[in-house]
Amino acid sequence: MVIQVHTRQRDYDIILERGVLSRASQVIANPGHPFLISDDGVPEVWRNMLKNQYPDSRMYVFRQGEGSKCMETYQSILAAMLAEHVSRNDTVIALGGGVVGDLAGFCAATYMRGIRYVNIPTTSLSQIDSSIGGKTAVDMCGIKNCVGAFWQPSQVLIDPDTLSTLDDRQLHAGLAEAVKAGLIRDPGLFRIFEQDDYLEHIDEIIERSLIVKKQIVENDERESGERKLLNFGHTYGHAYESFYELGAYLHGECVAAGMMTVLKNKDIKERLGKVLAGLHLPVGFDADREKICELIRSDKKADHDTVTIVQVDEIGRGHLESWSQDDIRKGIGL
Ligand SMILES: NC(=O)c1ccc[n+]([C@@H]2O[C@H](COP(=O)([O-])OP(=O)(O)OC[C@H]3O[C@@H](n4cnc5c(N)ncnc54)[C@H](O)[C@@H]3O)[C@@H](O)[C@H]2O)c1
Numbered sequence: 001m002v003i004q005v006h007t008r009q010r011d012y013d014i015i016l017e018r019g020v021l022s023r024a025s026q027v028i029a030n031p032g033h034p035f036l037i038s039d040d041g042v043p044e045v046w047r048n049m050l051k052n053q054y055p056d057s058r059m060y061v062f063r064q065g066e067g068s069k070c071m072e073t074y075q076s077i078l079a080a081m082l083a084e085h086v087s088r089n090d091t092v093i094a095l096g097g098g099v100v101g102d103l104a105g106f107c108a109a110t111y112m113r114g115i116r117y118v119n120i121p122t123t124s125l126s127q128i129d130s131s132i133g134g135k136t137a138v139d140m141c142g143i144k145n146c147v148g149a150f151w152q153p154s155q156v157l158i159d160p161d162t163l164s165t166l167d168d169r170q171l172h173a174g175l176a177e178a179v180k181a182g183l184i185r186d187p188g189l190f191r192i193f194e195q196d197d198y199l200e201h202i203d204e205i206i207e208r209s210l211i212v213k214k215q216i217v218e219n220d221e222r223e224s225g226e227r228k229l230l231n232f233g234h235t236y237g238h239a240y241e242s243f244y245e246l247g248a249y250l251h252g253e254c255v256a257a258g259m260m261t262v263l264k265n266k267d268i269k270e271r272l273g274k275v276l277a278g279l280h281l282p283v284g285f286d287a288d289r290e291k292i293c294e295l296i297r298s299d300k301k302a303d304h305d306t307v308t309i310v311q312v313d314e315i316g317r318g319h320l321e322s323w324s325q326d327d328i329r330k331g332i333g334l
Pocket residue numbers: 039040041042043046064065066069096097098099100102122123124125126129130131132133134135136144145162163164165166167170251
């Protein structure tokens with residue numbers, strides 16, 4: 001199936017199809033001499049599948065993990081692209097999770113003032129969420145995503161078969177973003193998690209999540225309003241992520257707990273708690289609550305006095321609220 005995304009920067013297709021990775025070179029339009037980027041946690045079976053379709057291309061493989069999403073790797077990739085004489089008519093093809101996508105996207109956005117970029121996400125988080133929307137970035141000075149650009153891909157190829165090698169913990173963490181998408185925009189998507197065996201509906205879950213994100217991003221590419229809805233659970237979630245040492249909890253796990261912290265509606269909270277338990281995701285953390293509030297206060301997205309948070313009073317209808325620092329404290333039970 002093809003989902004078309006329309007943005008001011010460019011229109012592009014998301015091709016969601018089992019087996020599409022094995023046909024990538026037939027599907028990717030006019031790549032010139034492509035430059036491939038992946039990490040060493042992406043199983044060789046997938047890397048070779050892509051590489052074998054472009055035998056004359058270099059595949060740059062960096063060490064897996066958030067620690068690689070930094071200026072040093074960014075610079076090394078750009079240097080490798082220069083050494084390969086990558087030109088403005090060539091294409092960066094990213095194969096991997098959100099780390100590869102963010103890093104490769106930022107390289108494509110800035111190399112020679114921007115070249116084409118095709119994303120092939122291989123984790124649940126990247127297939128459900130991070131591969132579309134055009135946010136690319138690296139971390140610097142211990143601050144996540146603080147250097148980056150809005151750079152839309154020219155195509156996104158999603159092959160759910162690649163999830164077969166992903167471990168359960170990563171799989172479930174990514175699904176937290178699908179649960180979020182259901183809660184803010186798509187009651188039917190949330191219902192899949194409540195009523196069905198989600199594993200049998202993984203393709204539908206990816207598709208519905210992408211449609212939620214696509215619609216929101218199309219209306220608000222640069223996050224001046226509606227796009228903030230995608231941050232449901234992320235205000236407390238990001239604080240949990242920073243509170244614990246890097247890598248202790250996955251992003252989706254922190255978002256799961258963050259949704260539970262921020263939700264006020266008792267009925268929805270109870271239903272969400274059951275869904276998260278079914279996905280083996282945390283429903284809360286025993287973090288230092290004062291410290292969590294302090295982290296939220298210092299977050300780059302917070303104004304001086306208020307924080308825009310997302311609330312859900314009816315499943316499928318997220319809305320924005322402006323919370324004072326006092327509201328933030330009350331939210332976490334202080
Ligand atoms: N750009 C956006 O809009 C956006 C949105 C959300 C998150 N992100 C970013 O995404 C990143 C997290 O992405 P992630 O959760 O995909 O993590 P990740 O990219 O680190 O991937 C998780 C692990 O799975 C491995 N892996 C990848 N594909 C695999 C497969 N098919 N089988 C087995 N292992 C595989 C990776 O090598 C890695 O070790 C963070 O840096 C976050 O900031 C970006």
